[in-house]
Amino acid sequence: MQTKPRLLTVLDIVTVVMLLAATWMVFFYAPTEAVMGDVQRVFYFHVAAGWVGMLSFLVAAVAGVIYLIRGDRKWDTVGLSAVEIGIVFAFINIVTGSIWARPIWNTWWTWDPRLTTATVMELIYLAYLMLRQGIEDPDRRARFGAVYAIVGFLSVPLTFFSARLFRTIHPVVIGANAPGAEGQFDMTPLMLQTFLFSLLTFTFIFVDLLWHRIRVGRLADKVEQLRLKTIQ
Amino acid sequence: MLFQDAPANTTTYMIAGYAVIFGVMLIYLISLYLRQRNLNQDLEVLEELDEPE
Numbered sequence: 001m002q003t004k005p006r007l008l009t010v011l012d013i014v015t016v017v018m019l020l021a022a023t024w025m026v027f028f029y030a031p032t033e034a035v036m037g038d039v040q041r042v043f044y045f046h047v048a049a050g051w052v053g054m055l056s057f058l059v060a061a062v063a064g065v066i067y068l069i070r071g072d073r074k075w076d077t078v079g080l081s082a083v084e085i086g087i088v089f090a091f092i093n094i095v096t097g098s099i100w101a102r103p104i105w106n107t108w109w110t111w112d113p114r115l116t117t118a119t120v121m122e123l124i125y126l127a128y129l130m131l132r133q134g135i136e137d138p139d140r141r142a143r144f145g146a147v148y149a150i151v152g153f154l155s156v157p158l159t160f161f162s163a164r165l166f167r168t169i170h171p172v173v174i175g176a177n178a179p180g181a182e183g184q185f186d187m188t189p190l191m192l193q194t195f196l197f198s199l200l201t202f203t204f205i206f207v208d209l210l211w212h213r214i215r216v217g218r219l220a221d222k223v224e225q226l227r228l229k230t231i232q
Numbered sequence: 233m234l235f236q237d238a239p240a241n242t243t244t245y246m247i248a249g250y251a252v253i254f255g256v257m258l259i260y261l262i263s264l265y266l267r268q269r270n271l272n273q274d275l276e277v278l279e280e281l282d283e284p285e
Contacts, residue, residue, distance in 0.1 A: 002272070032239050039242035042249035049253065088260045092253055099249045103242045205257075212264055219271045226278040 002219060008211055015201075015208045022194075022201040030194040033185050040185065042100045044195055047173060048202035050093035050118075054156050055206055056086025057125065061153035064146035076142035077217035078210075079149050080132070083125050085209050089202075090122045104183040105169065114170035117162040121155040128152060138224075 033040035171184035
């Protein structure tokens, strides 16, 4: 039985309090957007979830590089954990974007460059999990996973910059919107505060979940080693 | 939406969006908890088997 570090318990509590505060800010602190109405409130957690998705994939790529240099399996666990969390949050990002798009763009989905690259990014990391499932040897699996996470990371900057480089209807928060962008709005100071606090909150959620997922990964390794020892 | 004098009524979509956000996060948390619990159970059994008689 693993003992839970005290710092992790503190992080759990801080994260839950921050999530409650961010939720309160989204619904009661930030004003209702003048044109889009309440659905604009989805924006705060939609962008924050996208941020966590991209951050996770960055962590997985960095963990992959460190694994290839050092060959320490704990970095493989970090990479796998980060990818798993990234997939969850990128999924939230895509689905909430689709829900927002229905009343604003009058469609659930369009093959716009940003939506397409985000979907491709999600599929690339789902394939990472499938690749790992297909390799039995743990060292080979870790090596292939590391290389895949590094190469797969190319999809992240492509997704981020797609709304800035290509002709798109997807609005952007940082930088100038494309001429055809629909659904952009000017953030008031209260909206900006809510947005920044949501980003910070989701960063805490990421760190907290990553720590928990790494613990599960280490436990799985321990069980696997003991199982092999018992069989022999 | 060009000449509207009040925000569009899009509350249902907002509720759907936040249901997805909290629903997916909750499912992931439950999956983490279940995996940890099952692994701890496996570990206990394997440690018992591994003990010298």
